[in-house]
Amino acid sequence: MSGNTRSFPSKGAVRRAGSTIRAFQRGEAGLHEMDSALTVIEEHRARHALPLVKVNNGLRRFCRSLEIDGEVTQRLKKVPTITDKLIRESGLDLSRMQDIGGCRVVVSDVQQLRLLEARIRKTWRDRIKRSSDYVSEPRESGYRAVHVVVEWDSCLVEIQLRTPPMHAWAQLVERLSGMTRTNHKQDGTSILQRYLAVxxxxxxxxxxLAPEPSQEDLDSLVYLGEEAMRVLRKAGL
Structure with a gap:
């Protein structure tokens, strides 16, 4: 044996690295400790690369066997995004962060989404750690998708299932968040968030998937749309 198997940090080391990030933010840790924590996070992130590919390949096989025209993509969360989430969610254990590795499948309609979801639940039932159905129960923000978190080679990988309208909405929110430097993905009551929810x-x-929009919704769509444009223009966008 060559002994070239890569060694990754333990769960305890990963957990401590997450705590150090928060401590540094509070001014309770130095630059050396921060640098060491970031090195651990980089290694922990790299550990997810191969499991992510395995989940991606599995989803592509499911789509082929079900004759689903699904667009399968994958991404590893960037280190700054990981640290931002650790600071934002003070109780989050880095070793159990479920979306460092993520796969997304955009399918043509809700029927195909449910078909693929059923295959995932049946074939990977022993790997599933948690799931959220934001299609049946959308978030207050308006976010809609099905999330299934699976464990592969001791790593958690989050699978997102969306239809084109769900995906287009989420991409719009991402763009607006980037343009205004404000996280509109979270639930909230700003003009932009209220508009996106409608x-x-x-x-x-x-x-x-929902009753016909009320006249109040249609009226507020126009009003909130106009107000949202004012907000964007005021921000110089």
């Missing part, structure tokens, strides 16, 4: 309800109706 857009999501109308999208859900178009996909047969």
């Amino acid at each position: 857009v999501s309800r109308i999208d859900a109706f178009a996909e047969g």
Whole structure:
């Protein structure tokens, strides 16, 4: 044996690295400790690369066998995004962060989404650690998708299942968040968040997942859309 198997940090080391990031933010840790923590996070992130590819390949096989025209993509969360999340969610254990590795499948409609979800639940039932159905129960923000977290080679990988309208809505939120440097993905009551929530309800109706929009929703769509444009113009966008 060559003994070239890569060694990754232990769960305890990963957990401590997450705590150090928060301590540094509070001014309770030095630069040397921060640098060491970032090295651990880089190594922990790298550990997810191969499991992520395995999940991606499995999802592609499911799509082929079910004759689903699914767009399968993958990504590793960047280190600054990981540290931002650790600071934002003070109780989060880095060793159990579920979305360092993520796969997304965009399918043509809700029927295909449910078909693929059923295959994942049946074939990977022993790997599933948690799941969230934001299609049946959208978030207050309007976010809609199905999330399934699976464990592969001791790493958690989050799978997101979306239809094109769900994906287009989420991409719009990402763009607006980047443009305004404000995280509009979270639940909230800003003008932009209220506008996006109404857009999501109308999208859900178009996909047969929600009642017909009320006149109040239609009226507020116009008003909130105009207010959202004022906010963007004021921000110089």
